[in-house]
Structure formats: structure tokens, C-alpha cells
Amino acid sequence: MITTDNRDETKDRILDAALKRFIHFGAGKTTMNEIAEDLRCSKASLYYYFPDKQGLHLAVLEKISEHLFQTMEERLVEMKKATDTLLDFIAIKYEFGCKFFRLEIFKLIQEKKMITPQQFRAFRDREHKLFTRIFEFGNDQGEFHLKRPATEIASLYQDVLEGVRYVASDGLPVIEIPNEDFFAKIVAKQRAIAQIFINGLKYKD
């Protein structure tokens, strides 16, 4: 008899196997067959859990973004200085982006196919709550001197960091899929901008 625990465990094993394949060979090039072979299970049992590759791909993305949020939330618990946590978050997201480049997340977001604007918004809202807590913490500790509510600062911060992703050096929006080099360039810019933004919050009139 398959219990809920068993089912969750099998699902997790499938997600891990798919993730490994996706990272090594790219999500587009991986077949359901290959994943079944890696797991030494029949295609039928794989399809029982994930009727198609798109569903599996999405489940993998959900799992790793859950992991990303957990990492960020843990960092929040042990926060001592808001500045350090903000810069940590950029590093964590960069690492996440590099590791999972082959999961074709950027492609999916831009195609607006599998990842809907609603899902994207949910991601942003969750991140917004984390940033709000960091800015509040920094203000309470006297590290920042906020002239606007922390929730508004968090939105502006998100807009600023997200915004540079779409601005190429000629200022036209980049809607192409970024390659590794371009991604690294964007993150370097985010870091420089975050530093100025953070100093702006430290500034006391």
C-alpha cells in the first residue's frame, strides 16, 4: 500500500533526479525516459506522479525556490546587521541563479508560459516581506534612518534591483534570455547599486 509518506518520498526522489539531469544537460534536452532510467523505474510509475514534463519541470522549480526562500529566511533569523543580510541576499540569489541556469528559469519567465504573472507576483510578495523585515530591523537598530515606511523602501529596492536586469547598456529593455556573462554583469551592477541604496538609508540629515 502506498501511504502519503511513501508518495512524498517517491515524488522527492523524482524531483532530485530531474534536477540533476536539468542542471547537467539543460531542461529542454532532458527526456522523461532518461529520468526514469536514472531512477531505475518504469516510465509508467514516473508518469503516475508527473503526467508530463512541463508539470515535472514546474515542480522542480517550486522545490528549488522553496529552498531559496528557506535559505533566506534562515539568514533572517540570525541577522545581526541589516546591511550584511541585504548583501548576503544578493550573493544567495546569484548562486541560485548560476546553479540553476540550465533550469531555463529566465526563459520560462519571459515566455510567460509555465510561470504565470500570478506566480511571479507571489514570489515577489514573499520576497517583499523578507526585505520589509530587514529594513525595519535596520531602522529599529539605528543602522538605518528611514524617511519612508519600510514596506515602501522594500518595494523601491525590489524595483531597482529587478529594473537593472532589463536595462542593457543602451537603455533598451532586454527581453532576450541572459547568458552567464550577462548575468554576472547584471549582478555586479546590482551589488554596486545596493551599496549606494543602503548608504542612502544610513544617511542622517
Add this chain to the structure above:
Amino acid sequence: MITTDNRDETKDRILDAALKRFIHFGAGKTTMNEIAEDLRCSKASLYYYFPDKQGLHLAVLEKISEHLFQTMEERLVEMKKATDTLLDFIAIKYEFGCKFFRLEIFKLIQEKKMITPQQFRAFRDREHKLFTRIFEFGNDQGEFHLKRPATEIASLYQDVLEGVRYVASDGLPVIEIPNEDFFAKIVAKQRAIAQIFINGLKYKD
């Protein structure tokens, strides 16, 4: 005999008439016929200067962006505080954007038809020089304490302000043509971000 002076004068009169029409009725809805009527000249003489509406439209845009730059450059000459000039520039560009909304600049930029990436880059480069001078001035006067070269700060500042234009509240790039309300919302965000960015430059470790 048509002298160069005469020709320039006639061209200018045509551009002024076209601009008036464009602002009132929109560039798309204006015909070459209507412009000729406003000028009380024959269509033939209008077409002598501008063989098609697209060329006329582009010439109008060049004229008004030249005017925008001249306004900004004059402001630079009388600069007393870098902060004031930076905030002035946002106001000047907003006024420019509102006044010339019907010139369908945003549409042209996004369609990448009439305004090429090269032209866009030239615009950005010229603006970059102005910003660099403001940041240098602020640093020289002790108003700012730059931790990076003024030219790099200027690029980051441009990226930040341009970037928010493409970030909707859900973080997906907005490639639709902004309406008046959306435009006002973006500029309010730019103002808030500019203030934090500027304070970041004032901050002394």
C-alpha cells in the same frame, strides 16, 4: 533664390506646425495634408522638405530632444547644488514627457523602428556626460563622497532610473506603451529612488 537661411527658416516653420498638430491630435492621426493647410502652403513644397511623414516625425523628435538637452545644459551652467540639479532633471524630463506624450515617443522606442538602438544610445551617452558632470561637481564641492568614479555612478544612476520604467508591480518587464497615469506613477518612483541614491552619495563612512 532659396538661401540656406531661408531653407532653415522654412524647415523650422514646418517642424513647429507639425509639433502643434502632433501634440493636439496625436502623431498617428495627423496627415501631411493638415500640416500643409496649417502652413497655407502646397503639399508639394511640404514634401520638398520632408518626403514622408516618418521623416518629418523624426525631425520633430530631434528638434524637441535638442531643446530638452539645451534646457538641461543651461541648468548645469547655473548649478549651485548637485542634488537640486539632479531633482530638477527629473522634473524637466517629466514635463517633457507629459507635453510630448502624443508624439508617441514611447511607441517609437519600443517598436525600435524609427528610433534605432544607435540613436537611443547617442541620447543616453549625451545624458551620461551631463550626469557625470553633476556627480563630479557634487564631489568637488564636498556635497557627495563618491566611492566610485563619477562616470560609473552616472551609469548606475541612469540604469536605476531607466530600469524602474520596465518594472511593473509584479516585476515582469512592461513593454506596453505607458499611459499618462502609469507614466506619473513611474516618475514618482524615480523621485523617491533618486532621493535615496543621492543620500547614498552624501553618506560618509
